[in-house]
Amino acid sequence: MDDLTKTRMDQLVDHIMKKCLWQFHSRAWDRKDQNAGILGKTTELLCGDKPKTDTPADRCYWVDAVCLAEAYKARFEWINTLARDEIRALMKAVHERMDFLTVTGSLNAELTDQHY
């Protein structure tokens, strides 16, 4: 990953870690679903696509995605200049980093505890 992409990815990840709560559900599988659902729909919104919202769960992911996409556009103006492919690549990196911080690299020993 080049320096510019890494800097941008860190900014986007930092925003989530400080401002959001959805990434910290208490089970590992739940965190994976949250990251995939919300970041997937955020990517679609940033690319100008219309995400599916036809189930209550999709609607919930979409709500957090709308807030995140709006915040990204307002706080990081450079994101408005990126092409769709660049956005997809960047958000893929964000997704991988979020999965690492909250699931695979997490030191939270309770994530897979049967008796959470």
Added chain:
Amino acid sequence: MPYHEFNCSKCIPERKKHAVIKGPGEDLSMALPLGYLNTIPGVISERGCAYCGAKHVIGTPMKDVIHLSHGPVGCTYDTWQTKRYISDNKNFQIEYTFATDMKEKHVIFGAEKMLKQNIIEAFKAFPDIKRMTIYQTCASALIGDDMQAVADEVMEEMPEVDIFVCNSPGFGGPSQSGGHHKINIAWINQKVGTIEPKITSDYVINYVGEYNIQGDQEVMLDYFKRMGIQVLSTFTGNGSYDDLRAMHKAHLNVLECARSAEYICNELRKRYGIPRLDIDGFGFEPLSASLRKIGLFFGIEERAQAIIDEETARWKPELDWYKERLRGKKVCLWPGGSKLWHWAHVIHEEMGVEVVSVYTKFGHQGDMEKGISRCEEGALAIDDPNELEGLEAMEMLKPDVIFTGKRPGEVAKKLRVPYLNAHAYHNGPYKGFEGWVRFARDIYNAIYSPIHQLSFLDISKDEIPADKGFVTRRMLSDAGLGEDVRNSAALRQYTGRMDCIAALRKKTYPEFLPKPKPAFLEPAGAA
């Protein structure tokens, strides 16, 4: 983010992994304190027990209920004058507390007969109350009293009453958090789905993990009603027993305190398909985002935006008055539970204070993940601290104020650190836009109290100055401010009422014209 070893705990090496300092550029994959483990013998933990978590934290805020502890009378210690989860039915649930008063003879011969007598006696003493929760304690768990059988017997004899049994003895977990889990699961297993509510809106939510500390729930309820949303139940502050039996009929669970009540949200999601949306009720920006999210979910975001615009215009100049005067003050954020992460970033951003330490007494590692993510670099994060560690941390960090419970708060005063009650509040509610200004006002009053200034004199050695005249908070707080801030016409001190809840209880709300519903929104509870 290296582990931090307290000098006072060098003789307890296990404690070393319970504290970390958030280093520059470090993230959660590098270090995280341990949490939610059995208390280390000898550390003098400040935790409560699992019974306390089930009964005193989650159960008792239910308002129209006789809360009966099956055990020694001492287990009921925590009620009126300590807890401030008020209700709109004259605080019945905290005005009275009930115990079966188990003694040695009951431990030897059993206490089921006595329990039945107590249940009937309590219902007769309060004939208007038809609902009861019974909480197991260590004593009744150890002798194996079958509380459910007794409750079933009474319900058969008195068909008008309904009883919930919670088996969460004090030893049922490392801390009160174990009790949160047990009562959540017991409630959904025994009671959810046993009553059909009247649905009065197209938009129906459960408000979960909210305990109505000094009226917090009622402030949030006002916003929801102004959006035309029906709050089916609140788990459990100011919540009605029967409303909480109908949680399965909501469209959405709005979750405030994750670790005390996410269990029931997760179960409602799995069993009934009701999604979970986590929100913040504290701070202008997080609260605005929360209302907007709920509005977006239902397709009524313009109603949320109208509230945000109105409330921000009304209260922001007052918040900013305090921000100018609190900027740079150092805070130890030691609330015990969820305020760790509800407040960690937003008091910094919206009040200008520096969070130098966070702690949790009974939180899980997940709670600490949220707190550490949100607090600032250099902050000391401590899991389950004891009194000596608290004293050492304050001597090292030299905070201007501490937000904590009253026991550690009184300890802080000995070091001349003013404290603000983060559990029961000083002059809450603190939720909502106005509440956030009340919080800022209380912080300001704590830091700049002229009386508190006197505590910095050590009368055993300092000379008492005779040339110092009368001072006010304003004189202390404004000494270093520029002329433009001191005399700003735009900023002003808090102008709300001492009691901001009474008026809400009398308020009437507008009826909204029906809107086309989003496709996903089936009739409440149909999922």
